[in-house]
Amino acid sequence: MGKRLYGLALAAAIGMGLVLLMGALVTKTGSGDGCGTDWPLCNGKFVPAYTIESMIEYSHRFVTAIVGLFVLATAVGAYMKLRHSREALMFAYGTLFFTVLQAILGALAVIFPQSDAVMALHFGFSLLAFSSALLLAVGLRTGAYVPKGMEAPGGPRGSRPEADTVMSAGMRKWIWGAAVYSYIVVYVGAFVRHTESSGGCLGWPLCNGQVVPPLTGATGIAFIHRIAAVILLVVIVIIAYKASRPEGGSRLLRNAAQWALVLTVLQVFSGASVVWTLSSDWYLLTALVHVVLISGLFGVLCYMSVLAWRSVRPTGGKNRSA
Template identity: 35%
Template structure:
């Protein structure tokens, strides 16, 4: 007998609001960095120019202060979500793992944000900050997806004879996910070092080594890494295509991921054409965020751990 979900339906909306808040936190953080507003509150943290509420305002102060307010608001939402989820689903190991990763990554993101304010914003710290924000978003995205799946009861019965194929897919998916983090981290490093601003050509840079020096090597490495990521995601889609009719959930998510990685590459071209225009940069970062989240969702759906938890809870 399936357990009643009557008292559980109010957690998913809270998770969705928290996820939206985290996306805004990350988006404002990118705006903060790209507009040079990271020091809008000076070298003070958590205060802003020595005050809880700054007395002197300008664009940079407003961007940094609003960013900090949204971080605080979303932290409170996250704590409420952790308490509510743990009280009702603490028996599920998959949810406990996602909760732990999300909280640690969110905390790490805050610490790195403070470090970037208290130091000279080195590119390595800025890139690591972006990587941490991506881990926080992806884990919360998977946490939210799991809550939705539980509370709607939309489970698909799987054919056990496909278990070996799904196991192989799982390994490739988690490997691709880890690689995607490296690609995004290196892309952030390219941006924060200013290497990406040297070039005009796409998909190949038109500048020579004598013009761009080591920036050319950095940029070419990022483009090559992005191409390899596309090939890996295409392989995942072709793999799930063979499971069509049996695991439509896997095929649908892999198609979604493939579409996102194509748009990610096109947004990279837009970045080069517009000379790192802020809107193009935010579009590039946003697509990357959802692409990595989609990869994580594919891995989660292929996860034996989630399947065991599902069967345990619903006694299937």
Template identity: 40%
Template sequence: MQHNKYLKWLAVAATIGMLFILIGGALVTKTDSGLGCGRNWPDCNGSLIPQEITTAVLIEFSHRLVTGVVSFFIVALVVWTWLKLGHIKEVKFLGFNAVFFLVLQALIGAAQVLWGQGDFILALHFGISLISFTAVLLLALIVFEVDQKFDADKVFIDKKLKWNIIGVTIYSYLVVYTGALVRHTDASLVCPDWPLCRNNEPFSLPYNMYEWVQMGHRLAVLVIFIWIAIITWHVVKNYKEQRVIYWGWIIAFIIVILQIAAGMLVVLTKLNLIVALLHSLLISLLFGLFCYMILLVYRSNQNQK
């Protein structure tokens, strides 16, 4: 029991730590602090500990420091779960993804500092970190035996819902990428109005690439909102007896509404930092929830067998 208790604490620490990495990366981008330590990595402006502290140095160096510390938590969690829970098929797969994508996002970040990267490559950075976060989150849910608490061994998902869960999860990753592209191309405020780029010109097309990027992201968000609403309506109508499915999709619908509201406020508040970070946090939680639903699809397939 003592081992289980400490393992749970480690799972919580690793999951929260990954959230800090995600939000810290978003903070670096939104404050344009990526070169706070100059073209130096892993040192900062030529020294292991920065000698001159500016806002950009503090943000960039803190992000690197948090990533380094949390990496130890994640590796420890992966090794411990492999040893204690290796009989659960998903554990090794999730553990590999958690470490692999954590290292990959760190290498992309280092490459950006040392040599610079194009906007379309940089937009992948957040998405890669998101995969690592999701893998850690799912490991934590397994450690806390969430499946047993919600009777996942009795979950049955019909074919139509299965394909919608898989489809909306994959599509949500595209939405994440378009949102990251908005940030990295500095297109966040290129459209002065919301929901249209210019509300007084409802039928005009975007004038330039930046407006296309911004409006493409808004269109992608509209599609996912409608898709989630349809899935939620189907689940509420047909899955009242399966709590984990029923409440999971209600929560997903609430999160996507909050996500859209945060996106609107990002524009209306002219990139308020707290709102912008909340926007990143909400999409991270939504994607994590989608991936848990994918895990439940797998559970359903096993139950049918």
């Protein structure tokens, strides 16, 4: 479909992942006020003062702007090359929309103080932009958007592996439910960060030495996030088990479910490591690893959701992409 377009989509996906990571770094280091209330300038200057907070905040803005150009170029390229595929355009335009939306929300947060609940949405929109970019890049890599009848004989890009995905209606509901629920878990986690509630539950797996602590203040917020993460783990285990059965679906779905299970287990333990390192120099690293893992998990669940969606689409149609 074009190496340049794939390169742009891949750069946009990697860039949005970096934006997610840097946004978490801004929050964890308390650098959100590093540039005062100025935007796009930093404390009234184009080149900010060399303080840690201002450099972290301003570098986040700079990277977001550069990645935004990649996202825009990808959207334009998709319009020129992939107009036959509504799915590809949806991902390309979705990436652009959520990138702009999270940038606007970030700018408003600098100029006008926002509530923690609203700021948690900033991470959520960035995650949606990352996932859309990732899905577009994966689709281009696997040849999912090659017009029907133009597939190259042989080779990984001509085989249309996604088109062979078959799954039951029950499996589709589990996958779609898990994707939506995981976004809720991510939002609660972002809310924990922005309210600085990580210390509300000391110790793991118990919370302050209790099975069920008082659900008030930071303790309640952190404990709810833990319970939500455990429920997500149970849901992913069920999906992975169903996918592993002979009637569960294709090899593609089975592999994706296995990746989702691995990432879910890792993010649970990374969440525990965040608690264990709260008072150490390792805290920032463990917190960023936690963000990377949950972002990867959400991306895999979104990919599985797309596979579920493709499995119920009609096999014909002018604008169908495999």
